[in-house]
Amino acid sequence: MKSWINTARLLIGLGWEIGPGLFLLYTVVTMSSFVSPLLFALAVRPLVDGVVSGEHREIVAGGIGVAIALTLVLVAPIGYRWATIRMRERAGFVSERRVLRLAAGAPRIEHFERPDFLDRLQSLRREAPELGDSVTLPFIAPLVVAQLVISTVLLANLEPVLALLPVVGLPALWLSRRAEQLRRRSELDAAPRRRLAQQLFMVSVAPSSAQEIHVASLGDELLREHRRATDDANRIAHAALFRSVLIGAAGWALFPIAYVGALLVVLREAAAGRVTAGDVALAIALAGAVVSAANRILDLAGSVLRIRTAAEHYFWLADQAQYRPGRTPMPDRLTHGIELRDVTFGYGRDDRLALPGTDLFLPAGQTIAIVGENGAGKSTLVKILTGMYRPRSGAVLVDGVDLGALDLTQYRQKVSAGFQDFVRYQLTVGEAVGVGGLEEPPDRVPVALGKAGADFVDELPRGAGTQLGTSWADGVELSGGQWQKLAIARALVRPAPLLMILDEPSASLDPQTEAALFDRLAAEARAGRADGRITLLISHRFSTVRSADLIVVLENGRVTERGTHAELMAAGATYAELYSLQAAGYR
Numbered sequence: 001m002k003s004w005i006n007t008a009r010l011l012i013g014l015g016w017e018i019g020p021g022l023f024l025l026y027t028v029v030t031m032s033s034f035v036s037p038l039l040f041a042l043a044v045r046p047l048v049d050g051v052v053s054g055e056h057r058e059i060v061a062g063g064i065g066v067a068i069a070l071t072l073v074l075v076a077p078i079g080y081r082w083a084t085i086r087m088r089e090r091a092g093f094v095s096e097r098r099v100l101r102l103a104a105g106a107p108r109i110e111h112f113e114r115p116d117f118l119d120r121l122q123s124l125r126r127e128a129p130e131l132g133d134s135v136t137l138p139f140i141a142p143l144v145v146a147q148l149v150i151s152t153v154l155l156a157n158l159e160p161v162l163a164l165l166p167v168v169g170l171p172a173l174w175l176s177r178r179a180e181q182l183r184r185r186s187e188l189d190a191a192p193r194r195r196l197a198q199q200l201f202m203v204s205v206a207p208s209s210a211q212e213i214h215v216a217s218l219g220d221e222l223l224r225e226h227r228r229a230t231d232d233a234n235r236i237a238h239a240a241l242f243r244s245v246l247i248g249a250a251g252w253a254l255f256p257i258a259y260v261g262a263l264l265v266v267l268r269e270a271a272a273g274r275v276t277a278g279d280v281a282l283a284i285a286l287a288g289a290v291v292s293a294a295n296r297i298l299d300l301a302g303s304v305l306r307i308r309t310a311a312e313h314y315f316w317l318a319d320q321a322q323y324r325p326g327r328t329p330m331p332d333r334l335t336h337g338i339e340l341r342d343v344t345f346g347y348g349r350d351d352r353l354a355l356p357g358t359d360l361f362l363p364a365g366q367t368i369a370i371v372g373e374n375g376a377g378k379s380t381l382v383k384i385l386t387g388m389y390r391p392r393s394g395a396v397l398v399d400g401v402d403l404g405a406l407d408l409t410q411y412r413q414k415v416s417a418g419f420q421d422f423v424r425y426q427l428t429v430g431e432a433v434g435v436g437g438l439e440e441p442p443d444r445v446p447v448a449l450g451k452a453g454a455d456f457v458d459e460l461p462r463g464a465g466t467q468l469g470t471s472w473a474d475g476v477e478l479s480g481g482q483w484q485k486l487a488i489a490r491a492l493v494r495p496a497p498l499l500m501i502l503d504e505p506s507a508s509l510d511p512q513t514e515a516a517l518f519d520r521l522a523a524e525a526r527a528g529r530a531d532g533r534i535t536l537l538i539s540h541r542f543s544t545v546r547s548a549d550l551i552v553v554l555e556n557g558r559v560t561e562r563g564t565h566a567e568l569m570a571a572g573a574t575y576a577e578l579y580s581l582q583a584a585g586y587r
């Protein structure tokens with residue numbers, strides 16, 4: 001029962017978000033189209049009896065009722081069509097926004113690693129428009145049931161056996177439920193193939209992959225894979241659809257038989273003189289109303305089951321993405337530092353551990369560099385430090401407080417990060433830099449651009465107001481290094497972060513540009529030292545990391561060396577070996 005109430009609340013909430021006025025209008029026109037058959041049936045009896053007996057008052061009352069019912073029958077569909085079109089337009093956006101909130105609004109991202117989450121997300125994206133279409137369901141469903149009950153009671157009044165008429169709906173209802181279960185199972189079965197097709201599509205149309213695809217002539221192969229995936233998905237869906245239509249149709253076949261039977265019963269009564277002509281008209285109209293209400297209930301039952309499926313996906317996703325925020329406020333400054341204590345972590349249900357019990361202390365006020373081979377666990381460490389993932393065991397302590405107990409939103413506002421896999425926001429330059437600035441003062445964008453060494457912005461047609469991205473008519477495309485400088489500026493725009501993370505942010509920059517950038521970042525780190533700001537740098541370039549206060553070497557997720565450049569060189573272990581190798585490469 002609770003889940004039905006939650007589903008009704010979800011639908012009404014969606015309707016309200018679409019727009020209260022439109023929602024109310026849509027509800028009224030939909031309801032009026034549903035009540036008109038009953039109204040017609042009730043008005044037709046006095047009209048017919050009045051005509052037979054020549055009673056004017058009955059003719060007028062019945063005539064007015066029939067006129068209203070017919071007006072509703074004629075006018076309601078016009079309003080219904082108009083309101084439906086407007087609703088669909090807006091409902092699409094609103095449902096999409098809800099899905100987006102689930103996908104992007106969650107404070108952690110660990111659920112994105114799980115195929116079951118992605119499959120449900122995909123299914124919900126497909127079902128979301130239907131959610132929007134069904135916002136009136138919580139009002140319509142009880143109305144139709146009431147119509148069925150009233151019509152049945154009136155029919156039973158005329159002839160008790162007619163009360164059995166709605167019973168034909170029961171097997172049909174059961175069959176339609178079976179049909180929906182089939183459809184729903186096929187949705188989830190087809191979801192992985194659909195997901196593959198979508199990924200192939202996204203890769204094929206992304207400008208960033210165009211070069212690789214064309215040079216290697218991968219287009220045909222991708223197309224073939226796409227076709228295979230969509231064919232598979234269609235095969236699964238169509239087989240289920242065919243069976244579910246057959247099952248549904250078997251239920252529908254019962255209705256005409258029942259209707260004809262009801263008419264015969266009434267006509268027999270009329271022939272025996274036990275009912276009036278008005279009663280016959282009423283019975284014919286009521287039987288029509290009962291059959292139409294039962295049909296509609298079947299239809300609605302299908303919709304209700306589909307909506308329940310969509311709502312179930314929605315609530316499941318919301319549950320997965322949910323987290324209980326810690327209550328401890330984030331301190332304004334760090335005095336001790338951030339510590340990873342025996343942290344273990346692996347992705348998804350993977351048994352391999354990217355962090356197999358890692359201990360690491362990042363002292364407050366220092367610049368720390370992490371080096372290590374590909375796959376050593378550096379980026380994973382960053383994801384744990386930013387609270388994107390929870391450790392399987394162990395703890396992250398921020399000035400001694402477990403990160404899980406801290407208010408994660410406040411914590412994130414004190415974290416600033418630049419990544420190797422940065423986002424290329426197709427906004428104006430100023431917007432693309434200011435997007436993470438927490439309503440930064442306007443002068444922070446040019447200052448951040450300056451610190452990131454993004455001098456090229458002055459040369460752009462409209463400076464910081466230039467639109468980025470080739471999908472816009474006046475959009476400008478940047479080089480990989482230029483995009484990266486904007487991403488670095490974005491990391492620098494946030495005022496006074498306590499943890500500044502730079503995860504290979506300069507991979508697309510040449511060594512000189514990178515060295516100049518790190519001189520500026522070091523100055524920035526010194527400026528934040530009084531607040532205990534930690535600057536964490538991940539880089540494969542040893543020339544860059546050597547000036548850090550502390551260098552940490554990570555191997556297979558474990559810290560194997562730590563110290564200053566001089567200390568690690570003197571130790572003559574992995575760091576010294578790799579540094580010497582790289583230095584020799586530059587000579």
Ligand SMILES: Nc1ncnc2c1ncn2[C@@H]1O[C@H](COP(=O)(O)OP(=O)(O)OP(=O)(O)O)[C@@H](O)[C@H]1O
Nearest residue numbers: 113347350354372373374375376377378379380381
């Ligand atoms: N999203 C993911 N899903 C599953 N496994 C992952 C994921 N990301 C990383 N891994 C695995 O975790 C391990 C550590 O990867 P991580 O990206 O942290 O290494 P890294 O040191 O940052 O490497 P690189 O220098 O190449 O960026 C690797 O074995 C990798 O295969």
